[in-house]
Amino acid sequence: MTKTTPSRREFLCALGGCAAAATAAGCSDLTHTSWFRSAFRELGDDEKKAIVADLEREHAVKYGKPVKVGTEGPLPDVEFGYALDISRCIGCRRCVYSCVDENNQSRDPQLHWIRVLEMDKEKGIDFAHANAYYEAEKVPRDGHFYLPVACQQCRNAPCVRACPVGATWMEKDGIVVIDYDWCIGCRCCMSACPYGARHFNYGEPHVPPEQLNPDTHYLGNRPRTKGVVEKCTFCIQRVRKGRYPACVEVCPVGARKFGNLLDPDSEVRYVLEHKRVYVLKAELNTRPKFFYFYGL
Amino acid sequence: MLAACGHEHGEARYPGVVKAALQSPGEKIEVPPPPFTEGAFPCSDCHDPSLPVNRERRKLEMAHQEIVLQHDEEHRWCLDCHSAENRDKLHLASGELVDFTESYRLCGQCHGDKHRDWRAGVHGRRIGQWNGHKSYLLCVHCHSSHAPKFEPKPPQPAPVRPEALGRGVVR
Secondary structure, X not given: OXXXXXXHHHHHHHXXXXXXXXXXXXXXXXXXXXXXXXXXXXXXXXHHHHHHHHHHHHHHHHHOOOOEEEOOOOOOOOOEEEXXXXXXXXXXXXXXXXXXXXXXXXXXXXXXXXXXXXXXXXXXXXXXXXXXXXXOOOEOOOOEEEEEEOXXXXXXXXXXXXXXXXXXXXXXXXOXXXXXXXXXXXXXXXXXXXXXXXXXXXXXXXXXXXXXXXXXXXXXXXXXXXXXXXXXXXXXHHHOOXXXXXXXXXXXXXXXXXXXXXXXXXXXXXXXXXXXXXXOOHHHOOOOOEEEEEOO | OXXXXXXXXOOOOOXXXXXXXXXXXXXXXXXXXXXXXXXXXXXXXXXXXXOOOXXXXXXXXXXXXXXXXOOOOOOOOHHHHEOOOOOOOEEOOOOOEEXXXXXXXXXXXXXXXXXXXXXXXXXXXXXXXXXXXXXXXXXXXXXXXXXXXXXXXXXXXOXXXXXXXXXXXXX
């Protein structure tokens, strides 16, 4: 932000009528998580600490247990990539619900970051005839294959360009993140995303306190509010500490692979170098870091 | 969670190997103990080495009737994998005896491509860290050695349709 235009903080201060009475310092008494702060990316370490402390206090009161909000940054020389074996996926949706649990998605109204699409083997990958609402006694069903879709973590992400306020961006390790406190809920990113990977909190999200995962990240699975957009972050709270995303570990058929694209010894690199690899809607030039492969 | 065998494959219990990279073929891979049926091992408890071995291919009637072989059953038979000389071991095509903890070497004789991918961490499940300790699982932790094809399983519930959430447009 240039010096000649007022910052959001100054603007809102003026709007609130506190400009005459108080300088920016006066405003700083207000809670950090309210309107009166800078975008996450522009915050200094001290400000981040104060905001996180406020958030942790708020969440602890609301959920009745300690909640950690991490702000771990990207690791050096790391660019995350994901590979999913569509020849193995059986469409059991274990990933969907482990993601909900890990990432504190609203149970009511229901919100899922992963959508498993059932497709006809005869038709191949064909979104027009895909069905996310299949019900079956047992899966896989004959004649079908399954394609789980979540955020494709595009290098050339249409959602990032669509956001009018810069509330979403790609981190250095390749994860596209959202600052929920900066999101204005306009849903431009949702219409820009060709994968339907972004989800809006139409209602007040509800997570039962006993089910809340207290190990959270500011840009990931911390509790959200009504009116903001959210999406898969490769489990930023886990992967920045070296762990695998929750969906990778839960997949009963081992179809999900994750690792560092810059490390030639990583599992994803092995997939890219040895398997037949496919990206969704390649013609849109979004350049996903989420790859589908045929492992059989 | 690791279902089939009922073990917990946490990192603390089974510290796995460190590198994600392809290991040299001779290198031993650290794996959790094989998922034996309780009381089944050591096999020599029942298969007394002093008893004569009946090598004939036949329907089992005295024991192990519960095993239904669905693994190239037209061509395979117990003693193609289990050693008749040492009942507590498996044997390779070469005759080399291998422990049950190294059964992946036996499976890898036919399923070389899977074995190669498994070593690289690409076939099968792994738990741990993408940049550090990982635990491998043996082939038999997920696949029954006698009927390796996965059984279909019930899916988790379908998502609620957006109409039911009170908004009209599917996105």
